[in-house]
Amino acid sequence: MRQRNTFQAREHHKTPEKELSETESSDLLDKEFKQNRMRMLTDMQRRMDEHSEHISKELEDIKKNQSEMKNTILEMRNSLEGLNSRVEEAEEQISELDERLEEITQAEQKREKRIRQKENSVRELWDNIKCANIRIIGVPEGEERDKGAENLFVEIIEENFPHLRKETDIQVQEAQRAPNKKSPKRPTPRHIIIKMSKIKDKERILKAARERPQVTYKGKPIRLSADFSVETLQARREWHNIFKVLKGKNLQPRILYPSRLSFRMEGEIKSFPDKQKLKEFITKKPVLQEMLKGLI
Known part of the structure; x- marks a missing residue:
């Protein structure tokens, strides 16, 4: 019995110590919690500061x-403004050059x-000087040596146009070969130039020559x-081959002054100042185009 009481007293004496230990433990836990929370807050603050610093740096x-x-x-x-300025300057320069070029062209x-007007004036002057002349082509050299060029011309008139010889007193002012000296490089005989006293006589003779087949x-x-100036003759010679073909087809071709080609086709007289105009015309005339193939 005495032992049991002693044990109980001993147990009773131990109880306050146990309760004190639990309180201390609770305080410790609370303190640890606060410390952990503080660490977490501190860490969070640190990370927020770092993040804020990172964001600031990125900004x-x-x-x-x-x-x-x-x-x-x-x-x-x-x-770009500089380029635009240079482009504008370049455009202005180009515009000025275009204007200058246009001025130069004009x-x-x-x-x-x-120049063409002066050339035409000179040509017309020479043509007027030669307006009473007849050019004889194809008479062999030396035929006029004994009888003279004037008498030779009279023989041609009597052989081909005897009615003119009877009807008109044909007067010749001058007759000679042209040029004065024969060129060894020219195989064909020089032409004979006949200067008539009257233009009317020249025109009658040439009209009669056109009406004869030969x-x-x-x-x-x-x-x-x-007889014409060198320039007019050259321009008229450009029609030579075409003239021969048209004459062979009986289209009555003529070379009008200064160098227009005319011929009769489909009952009408056609006239052309140059080959280009004739070329444009024959594109619509297949028969004539075939006739003049290779000549234009």
Whole structure:
């Protein structure tokens, strides 16, 4: 019995110590919790500060990049403005050059026109000087040596146009070969130039020559034509081959002054100042186009 009481007393004496230990434990837990929370808050604050610092740095980088981009854009704009300015200057220079070129072209055209007018004036002057002349083509060299060129011309008139000899007193002012000296490089005989006293007589003789199928001297074919300046003759010679073809087809071709080709077709007289106009015309005339193939 005594032992049991002793045990109970001992147990009763131990209880306050146990309760104190639990309180201390609770305090410890609370303190540890607070410490953990503080650490967490501190860590969170640290991370937030780091994040904030990172964001601030990124913002600074963005601002820096924006500034650089603005500078780049400004430089590009300035460069573009400079290019636009140079383009405008170049366009102005090109425009000025175009205007200058147009002025030069117009001046050149006027100069060429004046030259052509002067050439035409000289040609017309020479043609007027030669307006009473007849050119005889195809008479052999030396035929006029004994009888003279004037008498030779009279023989041609009597052989081909005896009615003119009877009807008209044909008067010749001058008759000679042209050029004065024969060129060894020219196999054909020189032409004989007959200067008539009256233009009317020249025109009657040439009209009669056109109406004959052939003009002859001692039975051999020759040609009579008007006498013109070198320029007019050259322009008229351009029609030579075409003239022969048209004459062979009985289209009654003529060379009008100064160098227009005319012929009769489909009951009408057609006239052309140059080959280009004739070429444009025959594109609509297949028969004539085939006839003149290779000549235009």
